[in-house]
Amino acid sequence: MNNERPLVSIMIPTYNQPDFLPEAVDSALAQTYPNLEIIIADDRSTDEACREVLAAYADTPRVRVCRNETNLGRVANYQKTLYERARGEWVLNLDGDDYFVDPTFIEQAVRLAQAHPEVVMISGVFVDRSPEDRLKPSKANSGPERIYSAAEAFEAMLEGGYFPFHGSTLYRRETAVRIGFYQHDIISADLESLLRLMLTGHAASLPCEAMVRRRHGGNVSSAISVPDFLDDTITFSAPLRAGSAMEAKVDKSFVRDWVARYTFRKGKDNAYKILKNNRSNAGYFAYVREIVRCTPKSGVRILLQPKNILKVLRNLLGHA
Secondary structure (H helix, E strand, C coil), X not given: CCCCCCCEEEEEEECCCCCCHHHHHXXXXXXXXXXXXXXXXXXXXXXXXXHHHHHHXXXXXXXXXXXXXXXXXXXXXXXXXHHHHCCCCEEEECCCCCEECCCCHHHHHHHHHHHCCCEEEEEEEEEEECCXXXXXXXXXXXXXXXEECHXXXXXXXXXXXXXXXXXXXXXXXXXXXXXXXXXXXXXXXXXXXXXXXXXXCEEEEEEEEEEEEECCCCCHHHCCCHXXXXXXXXHCCHHHCCCCCCCCCCCHHHHHHHHHHHHHHHHHHHHHHHHHXXXXXXXXXXXXXXXXXXXXXXHHHHHCCHHHHHHHHHHHHCCC
């Protein structure tokens, strides 16, 4: 390991994204940080154009092209790349349809990490790009550069000042592997993992616009089914599942209180989406039951939300 310039691994998982992948890879190559490896992890794409893109980068310095023997699925591809392919002390996962915008982001993040050895993750601003090509930077991480204790990071996340978005967060590989990143095949496998990582040390935020998240019809999160919502409730309880390997830096009572508040805030929004977008009263009540298993008071509060009650009645009457 080069202590002056620790190796950073940028993982770029991809599947049938020939129109987007070159921009993702080129944006990683444009990063000014010198000790960098870029791992294109192709999950056995079936599109011939994808193979052509992969071949174009086969001999590019700092790039390793890896193609799975079989299609593993999104989360298993993340996991294989992190555990078996990445060699860096620090890792970032940039999905194949996203791209960096600030070429100095990795360099700034490593500088911050080296100045603060207690930091386990550094997050920059992420920018949403709509299907109409409108750009909207996140409010999270946009304030002054800051180092958070674990408890402060959790509180800032609730307040909207901090958020560990996958594509704009550099994290310690050794710690991530030790606590079992990407162990659940759910929509929010990335956030579930990062929430557990937040327990283990300090977090940092950088105000630079690190990367762009594309919103398009092919996103996994673009059309979430009721079963997906149900599976994703694992994310709410993630900080409560702190095993012996976690070495949590926050008190358990704080974690329980935070989980209750976070579960209510996110759970009520998701519950209403099930009622409005999926138009499923049965799915709504199944979802609330899952919330109750995590934190009963939050589940009851969601159940008693006036707009939810009204929407249940409207669904029963067949109103849009």
